[in-house]
Amino acid sequence: MSIGQKLYPDKVIPITESGCHIWIGADKGNGYGNINYKGKNYTAHRLFYILENGQIDDDLDVCHSCDVRSCVNPNHLFEGSRKDNMQDCADKNRQAKGFDFKHTKISAEQVNEIAESKCHARELTTKYNLSIKYIQRIQNHGKRY
Secondary structure, eight states: OOHHHHHOGGGEEEOTTTOOEEEOSOBOSSSOBEEEETTEEEEHHHHHHHHHHOOOOTTSEEEESSOOTTBOOGGGEEEEOHHHHHHHHHHTTOSOOGGGSTTOOSOHHHHHHHHHOOSOHHHHHHHHTOOHHHHHHHHHHOOOO
16 A cells, blocks of 8 residues: 555545556546645645655656556656656557647538638638638648548
């Protein structure tokens, strides 16, 4: 049992099959646990890693080998730079891209509609709630999807 589990036994559920220890306490709204410890706010996995391994530089991330954001099992955590974390994400094909990206404003079908439209870009800004620059970029690059 990790130090974190001993401190917060009612906030962690061990999953035998995966070995993950799932944080069920407060969260940040993005899948990562949130916890205040000795007056400082932490992501739960970062705190559990620190409790087990000692303090780490603020500029380092605590990464998940299991890819489960709510996991706080120190054996599933490792420290790395932001670049290391992003590379791990890319290597495992976990990053959101294209129309899976949460900030995507329009669908692939809408891109095609804009590209094929004979309307002036200014008219399409209202219909699609996009800037004229964005509409023109789609029109200039043609049908893409």
